[in-house]
Amino acid sequence: MQAGTAATPWAVELDDATVAFHLADARVYTAVEQANLAVKDGEFVAIVGPTGCGKSTLLNIAAGLLRPAGGAVRIFGQPLTGLNRDAGYLFQAEALFPWKTAIENIAIGLEIAGVRQADARQRAEGWLASVGLGAFGNRYPHMLSGGQRKRIGLAQVLIRNPKILLMDEPFGPLDAQTRQIMGNLLLELWSADRKAVLFVTHDLEEAIALADRVVIMSAGPQARIIGDWRVPLARPRDIFEIRLEKEFHALHREIWSVLKDEVMKGYVQSSQVAGAAP
Amino acid sequence: MNRLHLLLCQLLVAVVIVGLWQLFSTVPIFGRMILPPFFFSNPVDVGAQIVAWFVAGTIWKHLAITLWESILAFVIGSLGGVLFGFWFARQPRIAAIFDPYVKMANALPRVVLAPIFTLWLGLGIWSKVALGVTLVFFIVFFNVYQGVKEVSGTVLANGRMLGMNERQLMRHVYWPSALSWMFSSLHTSVGFAVVGAVVGEYLGSAAGLGYLIQQAEGVFDVAGVFAGMFVLSAFVILIDIGVTLVERRLLVWRPDAAGSRI
């Protein structure tokens, strides 16, 4: 799709990306300041940070839904203008079309790309089965559980075979067991053809278990990327078992010592921002 | 309370009311009629009048006219409402310019328009249709406008990320959302279409349920007025049942539409 695919190993590059929001009372809130992040093609990068630090904001920049106030965004070496056509985005909030059935939700990405409806449906059936919901094709989103909706969302994004996968706390509302099942499912699907993945989570264990690299953001405002760890665990992984390994614990302890302070700061600062006098 | 029980209770209410009505309008109590027949008629006469209409077959013509006017008012009003609702929602500048005038037009009690429509469009069905349209249009317009405006930002962003262009967003996101809002007001707008037709007939026409009631009133035929009212109620209820059936089919995807009705 893009000319520079072969020339650069980087799927996503954020150079000194800064994001400012104009608030209603004419103040400017700098959510993210000079964030630097580069994701190789085929690399799985997890972003962890305290709540409200700007993780979703970072993904929105990579998706082209949000324009940074400063800095550059490059996708496969090309400056990003408009939407990122190489990316699939699994949103943090509910994003399925409530008026479409599960199967229609999955097939829609192909249909609007001009694939014949019958073919699109057939491939959607395949994806429905891959996410383990073969019997739920005719249900509308409100008839599915939160976890089932997330799985449909995953299939909806993956069926288009995007080169870059942006995932914003995809397993956020799920219980611990379902998260692990979903995590394994994701790794299985991802290992079939490795895409570049930017995976946001607030769960450090999940980040380490899934990713090649774990990136830590500081508490906002003016959040930055303050840490970048390579995860030395071998693949294929089983995220039930990987948590028992010694390396896992060592890395977890190391990252947590940095993250802990930021999490505390995040709480303090967000309460200060909320209660600040004009 | 099971279904049969409920139905029996509902029937009982009707029986009691009709019974009291019959009693007070035919049997003097302490030498006085509580419901003087001249003003209140009585259920037997009203029933006889309804039966007479259906036996003679004259009522069908009036029902058909009122139904036809209501359908036309609903279809034209809805089309206009959808078109303008969409247009205004997608063009905020147009919406801002016309906003005070839309509010003004909507604030006007529609009955005062009836003489003007009669003047412009004559005594035939079109002056009634026009009155119904002015009622239906605004309901549909505001709902469609709201439906397009209230599309979830995330669902919209998802559509964009999945590769939809403006036209496809319109078809797969804005349109279904607007339709769902419009259908949620379907009962109201259909009801208003009938109101427009009947009020228009009442104020000047040669046929229809409104005309029937107005005629009876003109000769102080209270039984005729009540009979007309009952036929009208039954007519509206039948239409409403039809609307409910349509709604169930079209809004299956909505959490509240399908399952939770009794």
Ligand SMILES: Nc1ncnc2c1ncn2[C@@H]1O[C@H](COP(=O)(O)OP(=O)(O)OP(=O)(O)O)[C@@H](O)[C@H]1O
């Ligand atoms: N449209 C906006 N206008 C103003 N401020 C915003 C806007 N969107 C986000 N913010 C602020 O920017 C900061 C970062 O938001 P973001 O949604 O990226 O956080 P997050 O890291 O994803 O948090 P969470 O983990 O809770 O999802 C927050 O403090 C938020 O209040």
Ligand SMILES: [Mg+2]
């Ligand atoms: Mg977020």
